[in-house]
Amino acid sequence: MNRAVDPRELKVHRDDGVAKGDVLLEVKDVSLRFGGVKAITKISFDVRKGEIRAIIGPNGAGKTSMLNVINGFYTPQEGTITFRGVERRAMRTTDAARQGIARTFQNIALFKGMTTLDNIMTGRITLQKSNLFAQAVWRGPALREELEHRHRVEEIIDFLEIQHIRKVPVGRLPYGLQKRVELGRALAAEPALLLLDEPMAGMNLEEKEDMSRFILDVNSQFGTTIALIEHDMGVVMDISDRVVVLDYGRKIGDGSPEEVSKNQDVIDAYLGVPHE
């Protein structure tokens, strides 16, 4: 593969103080209701540092809701989330970002009026510090900081092979590229935990292969821990280390891809065996 930048240069500098293989995120007995709708019922699972963890399940199973709980967007009625050893239930989404949780969305949530470059630069916003006056004159510390982050962002742009669309407003990009820019924006935050909500939805085979490759590279080269939701079982089997299966807001399976695919409950859920 021919890349301008060796991804190994792009080290995650956010040291999360968790050793590889240890539990990075623990979800414990979490329940989430919207009025009468039980989106999540007493779910527990963990994500270990350095792994790719897939969350699967039929439509409406509560997968997206789970990610929203993890990054503080929803507050569960019961249960706790422990991230990097710190336990919490309610928190502000901005704090989750500062602790190192970044994500992409099922329905792309890019900043449509901004260019690819600006979108990805926005991913680094929590890492930028220069004050108002330095920014106003665009000299000294503000410019130095901007260049430093620009340098990092250019590495991500090279890594994702999107140099040619750097200055294009993302609203004009085709769907597959938008998904890629969104991954870039999340990567730019150098997250300790990367949440991907259906990163390959709506893509053709080639785009899916590219995206799988990027996800694997991010995981192996940068050491980023990833939790991803995906419907394509082939992809899930190929790239994930462990899988958690949800159905109607409950956990019905958890384990390696092989274990999960042999689990009778999981097979029933996917084949649509009616619930008693």
Place this chain on the structure above:
Amino acid sequence: MLYREAGDFKTTYVADMQTFPIRGERILFWLFVAFCFAVVPFFITGYWEKSILVPFLVWSMIALGLNILTGYCGQVSLGTGGFMAVGAFACYKLTTAFPELNIVLVIILSGAVTAGVGMLFGLPSLRIKGFYLAVATLAAQFFLVWCFNKFGWFYNYSASGQISMPTRTLFGVAVTGPDAPPWATYLVSLTFVFVFAWVARNLTRGRLGRSWMAMRDMDIAAQIMGISPFNAKLSAFAISSFYVGMGGAMFFAIYLGAAEVTEAFGIDKSFDALFMIIIGGLGSILGSFLGAAFIVVFPVFLKNVMVGGLGWSTDLAAHVEIMTVGALIIFFLIVEPHGLAQIWRLTKEKLRLWPFPY
């Protein structure tokens, strides 16, 4: 070796981030600036000063301010007139209380006072959006004007309820008051607008600008990336109001000379500012200037052509003006939401490719 590579990166990114990446364009821009600063002052007449150049510059400042809030951060405001009034009254109070205070400082401080007031009235934006926010800022407009009318302290209990600007000098030359020469008021306005347009450009291309645009384009995603709506929206309100306040101070001190609040800072001013940024281009520095130029110069042009040239009545000309502006706003909202600035950009691209459009 390493050092050189680092240096190299820097120059390329710096070059890449330039406002005018094309050399010819850059030269033209600086020639134009030199012309405005060094040539125009020698030829400016009272008519050009009062009817075109000074109002254009003052309105450019105001449009820049509103564009930061509405164009960049996506928060609609109908309170511009009220915030201009805050700037004007702050300027009046400051300069009458401290006559020795340098006028430049007075105008900047007036902007700072307005920034504080703007932030206060920006608080509802943390809860409400769009139409509801527009109504809340409309309330600010009426409340502020009412306030400046109601409490005599603001206009130093003058019998007429008016405020009037005393003569203030800069380097020994009057820049406000009836004796200020046209070139002096022009140069002061130009310098203010030039410096603060540059500041606006810097703020909008860096971290702050990206946090505003992120808020505008997708506020939930922005929060999930760690951008606090509190910081982003309130900083937009503060900085926008800072500009509008300085604009209001200049409008009163340099342009009008004397003002009565309901007449000078009514709701029509809020709409004028909004029309400027819509026609000029939302989220564009250049657009703020183009919009201000359009709204200020177009009526003068119409008047000269229709009343002076064709001999139509002033009434008719006024109606034609309102209709044309209205039609243009609808046109821009539907066909080209990025306004004149976008048309300018596209024309430039065509010119660059011409005659080989590939």
